[in-house]
Amino acid sequence: MFNTPKQSSCCTALRLGFLAVMVFAGGCAAATPWQTPYNINEVHPAALPGRKAVRQTVPVVLQLAPVSASPWLDTDVYQYHLLYQNPQMLLSYRDARWVGTPAEMLESRLLQQLQRSHVWKAVLSGQSSGAAQYVLQVQLTNFVVNFSAAQAGKALVAGTATLVNAHDYQVIAQQQFTDSVALSTASAAGGASAMAKASNDFVNAVTDWAAGVQ
Incomplete structure (x- = not known):
């Protein structure tokens, strides 16, 4: 009932x-x-192996200026191209992102590597008020994963490094760098891993170049 x-x-x-x-x-x-953002930097990074067999410490203080980047890179969005469909269209993952902007991540890794290289008397960050003889400026122009096919692609990091005299602002040297690494898997995780390797190669190349032109 x-x-x-x-x-x-x-x-x-x-x-x-x-x-x-x-x-x-x-x-x-x-x-x-996916909410855990990708990072190109290790939690406790070791010094990257240099390409020079012997490095002599120079009595020069180097300051790393804040790394700048093209306007489209001023974001933590994980961006990529499908070159086999529309090479001009820049796409982004809906459920993946970086821990910071590409410039922020590269600046952190580059500062660590310059300080661990033991080439300079000291390496200062861009926010430091210490006196430096040289300033290293880096302009990031590309930081993207390019898929050449549905199951293949490369991570690309490109930019320009300029070494400047801190006293008279005269340019000592300038060099463009481009590094790319093939993806092990055609996925966001595979792209992030390749991007970390390409970023390390980029940082290593800039570090060695700066040490060689001073």
Whole structure:
């Protein structure tokens, strides 16, 4: 008498609704790993191996200016090209991003490598008020994953480094750098891994170049 068909249907609907909410919540919890942003830098980075067999410390203080970048790189969005479909269209992953802007990540890695190279008397950050003889300026012009096919692609890092006299602002030397690394897998994770390697190669090349032209 108390369990009429209408009451039973109502209870069943409530139970099904509750289960649906629980399944949805569980699905959302299981689908959140992408929220951890990708980083080109190691948590505890070791010094990158240099290409010079012997490096002599020079009595010069170097300051690394804040790394600048093209306007389209002023974002933590993970950007890529599908060269086989539309080479001009810049796309971005919906569920992936970087821990910072490309310029911020490159600046952190470059400063660490310059300081660990033991070439300079000291290496100062761009925010330091210490006196330096040289200033290293880096302009990042490209930082993107290029897919040449559905299952193949390369990570590309490119930019220009300029060594400047800190006293008279005269340019000592300038050099363009381009480094690319093939993706091990055609995915956001594969692109991030390749981008980390390309960034390391870029940092290593800039570090060796600056040491060689001073």
